[in-house]
Amino acid sequence: MIRFEQVSVTYPDAPAPALVGVDLVVEEGTTCLVTGRTGSGKSTLLQAVVGLVPRATGGHLAGRVTVAGLDTAHVAPRDLADTVGFVGQDPLAGFVTDTVEAELAFGPEQLALSPSVMRVRVEETLDLLGLADLRDRPLRDLSGGQQQRVAIGAALTTRPRVLVLDEPTSSLDPTGAEEVLAALSRLVHDLGITVVVAEHRLERVLQFADQLVVVDGAAVRSGDPDQVLVDSPVAPPVVELGRRLGWRPTPRSVRDARRHAAPLRLAGLRPPEPPAVDGPVVATARGVSVRHGAVLAVDGVDLQLHRGVTTALVGRNGSGKSSLLWALQGSGARSDGTTVVDGVDTGRADPSARRAAVALVPQTPGDLLYLETVEDECAQADAESAAAAGTCRRILDDLLADATSAPIDAGTHPRDLSEGQRLALVLAVQLTASPPVVLLDEPTRGLDYAAKRALGSALRARAAGGAAVLVATHDVEFAATTCDRTVLLAQGEVVADGATAELLCPSPTFAPQVARVMAPAHWLDVDDLVDAVAAERRTPDPAVVP
Amino acid sequence: MSRTAGAVVLGRRSALALGLVSLVGLAAFAWPLLLRVDPGGAGHVGDAPLVFVVVLPLLVAVVLAEFADGGIDTRALAVLAVLAGVGAALRPLGAGTAGIETVFFLLVIGGRAVGPGFGFLLGTTTLFASALVTGGVGPWLPFQMLAAGWVGLGAGLLPPARGRRELGILVVYGVVASYAYGLLMNLWFWPFAVGTGSELSYEAGAPLVDNLRRFAVYVVATSLGWDTGRAVTTTILLVLAGPAVLAVVRRAVRRASFGAPVTFEAPAAPPPLVPR
Amino acid sequence: MSRRPIHPAAWWVWAGGLAVAASRTTNPLVLGLIVGVAATVVAACRTDAPWARAFRSSLWLGLAVVVVRVVAYVLVGSRTGSTVLVTLPELGLGEWAAGIRIGGPVTLEGLHAAVTDGLRLATVIVCLGAANSLADARRLLRCVPTSLHEIGTAVVVTLSIAPQLVESVDRVRRARTLRAGRTTGRRAVRAIAVPVLADALDRSLALAASMDVRGYGRSGGTDERTRRITGALVVGGLLGVVVGTYGSLDGTTPPALGLPLLLCGTAVAAAGLLSARGRVRPTAHRPDRWDLRAWATSASGVVAAVATAVAARVDPDLLVPPSDPPTWPALPLLATLGILVALLPVALDTSVRRAAAAVRPVSGTAVDLRRPARPDPRAELRPGLARRIEPEVVR
Secondary structure, rough: OOOEEEEEEEEOOOOOOEEEEEEEOOOOOEEEEOOOOOOHHHHHHHHHHHHHHHHHOOEEEEEEEOOOOOOOOOHHHHOOOEEEEEEOOHHHOOOOOOEEHHHHHHHHHHOOOOHHHHHHHHHHHHHHOOHHHOOOHHHHHHHHHHHHHHHHHHOOOOOOOEEEEEEEOOOOOOHHHHHHHHHEEEEHHHHHEEEEEEEEOOHHHHHHEEEHHHHHHHEEEEEOHHHHHOOOOOOOOHHHHHHHHHHOOOOHHHHHHHHHHHHHHHHOOOOOOOOOOOEEEEEEEEEEEEOOEEEEEEEEEEEEOOOOOOOEEEEEOOOHHHHHHHHHHHOOOOEEEEEEEEEEEEEOOOOOHHHHHHHEOOOOOHHOOOOOHHHHHHHHHHHOOOOOOOOHHHHHHHHHHHHOOOOOOOOOOOHHHHHHHHHHHHHHHHHHOOOOOOEEOOOOOOOOOOHHHHHHHHHHHHOOOEEEEEEEOOOOHHHHOOOEEEEEEOOOEEEEEEEEOOOOOOOOOOOOOOHHHOOOOOOOOOOHHHHHHHHHOOOOOOOOOO | OOOOOOOOOOOHHHHHHHHHHHHHHHHHHHHHHHHOOOOOOOOOHHHHHHHHHHHHHHHHHHHHHHEEEEEEEHHHHHHHHHHHHHHHHHHHHHHOOOOOHHHHHHHHHHHHHHHHHHHHHHHHHHHHHHHHHEEEEEEEEEEEEEEEHHHHHHHOOOOOOHHHHHHHHHHHHHHHHHHHHHHHHHHHHHHHHHOOOOOOOOOOOHHHHHHHHHHHHHHHHHHHHHHHHHHHHHHHHHHHHHHHHHHHHOOOOOOOOHOOOOEEOOOOOOEEEOOO | OOOOOEEEEEHHHHHHHHHHHHOOOOOOHHHHHHHHHHHHHHHOOOOOOOHHHHHHHHHEEEEEHHHHHHHHHHHEEEOOOOOOOEEEEEEEOOOOHHEEEEEEEEEEHHHHHHHHHHHHHHHHHHHHHHHHOOOOHHHHHHHOHHHHHHHHHHHHHHHHHHHHHHOOOHHHHOOOOOOOOOOOOOOHHHHHEEEHHHHHHHHHHHHHHHHHHHOOOOOOOOHHHHHHHHHHHHHHHHHHHHHHHHHHOOOOOHHHHOOOHHHHHHHHHHHHHOOOOOOOOOOOOOOOOOOOHHHHHHHHHHHHHHHHHHHHHHHHHHHHOOOOOOOOOOOOHHHHHHHOOHHHHHHHHHHHHHHHHHHHHOOOOOOOOOOOOOOOOOOHHHHHHHHOOOOOOOO
């Protein structure tokens, strides 16, 4: 269905090609999962399938890409519309119209289908993706998952034989991601559409992938997921666990891994003691309530943050996490209660005093950046925080020391940074005032495993340096490996507060993968488990030997 | 596949159409000054302004269609829509508050950064979209669209310069455009606004100088404050945010790589069958 | 009765009819009747879309027009009539201001003329405001001819993006406080404008890609022959328009060079516009049909216009009451009946509101550009805000 023959892509003004000599075949009806680190050329590969590369980006494509027999060198993307559908990362950015039905109809309108055919297609698609109830709703008001389902539907109304999705869930919360992937799996199983999907969070899609493509710039490897996973640079926790414990075939789901792990569970391995979650109190919130209109987003929350502790703030969408963070920082609306950080009442303090007390990294960190180079941003941050020149840049370098990516050039435009780098820059800007409390709102969106790991260790280092860190997140794997303490929020109230292992592991919704594999024992981290197994193997105990 | 440089191609035909329509448009704006009454009394003279109200929307549509036919790149269209969206979102914020008019800043920047054809489209689309949103559709809309189109077009035609010199040119242009736009809109609506029989009123058939004088007094009395407000807002915005916003738009244009060469090269050898 | 709204163009015909009716009279009672009819229909048939607020602003604008007329008359009006109400101190502005004199006697006749003339223009404006608030802008956009498809699409996108940008400005302003930056004033302009614009422009590329792969522009493109014909029609027509414009402005030219040429040229150019269709026309999903209700709505407006025009012929003094001496206006029967016919849409369009209300309780199909500065008491009903605050129940 899709065939790449010796494909190399070079963008204009780029020193090196983005893809080199790629050979790839995707058969009809397969689900092909494309993965690789951020910036590895995944997007280039996917866009080459639809013909957007090089037609929309400029550049040179050597070799041949054919989709259903059509050569993208001769057929423009718009003429491929009824052959390949494409869904991007941010659904809202790709919407042309503003209601669900109009959006679904846009493709068929361009293809000049007759109104009766179009009507039927739109209705079918509404049903197929469970959007019928939303048909007249404005797209802006839908949840992320619903928006992405509309985007998929809008690609399907032209009846393509191939659907290409570029990280369709990376900007969604888990509920939304679940929703989209369920819809996708239905398409795969019921319609037999050839699906090519790029995805960071492999664990979700691995189960129904027939083919796995690992893109790493020049090298593109493709094959059966079980084989390719063995040494893929990107791996979800179960796969990593399986690889490090030598399980064959590599487990792709919690269920697979649980079968392999049966002897481990019987071996009576002891998970590490949860770290202490108290220390000198640095921030105290008392009776904090936030009201948006008639809705009480945060309802009388009492919370203390301790120096040296990283805390995860988890809860559904709309449980009041963001509102609480903003209220703690002091800039956000607050209808009741006090927040005192290091003796400063952040609700009353002026912005610069707040900044010195609490650093907050908002959900869209790019909002904070407005200058033309990284250097300027850093200098501006030093000036804002009355810090010595070079402070911000030093913090930034420290943050990125762990990351595998190249250091940031001072002259780079902040908008040209990768997600991870941009987050690091904003974090550095916010940390320049060396505040004792650091708040982050959904920092892991769009980050790959390596970037998340780098962020996690940077935050732990910050905590070790005496700061209190609070991370509002949906990403339980990140919370499990980074945070000592977890606070569960529901309907604006604190429902549970305690050590991460005790809180997350028994939870059916929030438990990380390792915990699910090893349940009922409270394991959070692959590293801990592997270390424990290694230690166990050194001491001769027949029960553990597989 | 090759592409001509530039986001919106101003071809010979679209330029000609734009020129002709602009000529008619100028006449439609300035009819009170141009109208020459035949003392013998040809009856058709009095209808001219009403006819313009009917004809101008069609003419604006013809020009826009000509532009579209010359080929608007999808990405140029998307950038156009986004910038016009910014304008439409900005406009209600200012409208009604002492002549604070934020759209001109955008038109000047957009025309300057992307080009004259794009500037014209930006002016017309922005005014049209914001009229739809705010419910400002009426006979005045085609006049506003055309005048705003000229503002964007003019910004695209300014001489090349960079840095402070460029900012200076833009500010001067912004001020001139603000007043010119106000004068044109006034001129057209003047006879309707004050009616007949006052000393500010338009008098059909009076000598040009006399009418110009009356018009000048009318402008000073009614709308000079607004036009000044517009000029001041535009200047302030240009000085404060001009260079930065110009850089942002230029960067977007660069990233959209209008006219970047697109080349394909077939594989040298016959395609080997690649096993999965 | 159909659930679908009445064709937007029908609303414009209806309002155009009322506006023509208004332009034929200066009788304050008739004008008041027209405003009343327009207001009743707007109140009954408008939706909750943002443009539906246009009617109220048009009322204010109309009031402003009357005030400007009166003030202009009182200060600098020419002194006709004999019934002096009050004599203002007179002030000559001197030679530099064309010898204009401010003040002087204010007469009843002059004031009457200023008010009634102002009312007429105000009523026309109010009629246009009614059309603005009744005709769905988006649906209207779908009626544009194929050759304007690109521009139409751009405007559609613009309309959907504008409210997102307003939200975006709000978000960036909030983020700005985190860097201890000011959210108002000199420096904030740049710090807020740049992220908002950069973000929006980055997204425009995603938008272009999404449009491309969904077949946008596929039906565009014309063959060489059509292009030539179109070009000849457009350019030829426009040349005619230019000459016609000159002719119609210069009363000394032969009449044939004036209006007729202007109109013919426009027609030819418009024919060019319509002929410039692509190989395939993009189709429309659920196109608005010009149904019986559309006929009835537009016809009711036309009836109002015709009745008033006829009445103006039959009894000019009733519809344009003389100012000198001013008389009490009376309602002419024919015009009154004709204008009352324009209430017909109230009976035709009630279903729309019910349908709209069933879909969304508040704040219409689209953009809400007014950012509430205070917490909006209706916020709990707004799905967007509710979503942020309460977990979405999916399916």
